[in-house]
Amino acid sequence: MSTFYFIAFLSVFFSILVITAKNPVHSILYLILTFFTFTIHYILMNAQFLAIVNFIVYMGAILVLFLYTLMLINLNKESEPRKSNLVKIAGFIGGACFLITIVAALKAWGGSHPVVLTNSNLGLVKNLGKILFNEYLLPFEVSSILLLSAMVGAVLLATKDPKTA
Secondary structure, X not given: OHHHXXXXXXXXXXXXXXXXXXXXXXXXXXXXXXHHXXXXXXXXXXXXXXXXXXXXXXXXXXXXXXXXXHHHOOOOXXXXXXXXXXXXXXXHHHHHHHHHHHHHHHHHHOOOOOOOOOOOOOOOHHHHHHHHHHOOHHHHHHHHHHHHHHHHHXXXXXXXXXXXX
């Protein structure tokens, strides 16, 4: 249980660093660390499939794309527009609402106990595969045909017609 609280502390800590980082590249790197702590949480909750999907899709694809995009954009303080007072007031109101929500959650958290799973096989990839390929085989196959036709359509749209060139 102490591992869970340590990883939860790291999640909150890296999330705060994402918000407070001055450099956007550092912010994205902290976001990668935040998602990595989420992956550890999924493993601790015996949800291996969600951990793998989180690791591959979010950390491996989306955040790396964000990182490369930010590295290609020329970000400097001179090109940043000045923020109006209305935006600052809206940010203050949003932060105050967030603070009230955190305080209310901490008050409600005082007497609660952690949820303990009785079924240790819950969240395993094997069980997901059995359900996916037994009960939902037709929608799975239809979606694969739809993705294949979208890929073929994208390739056809991307290629130039030699007659018009």
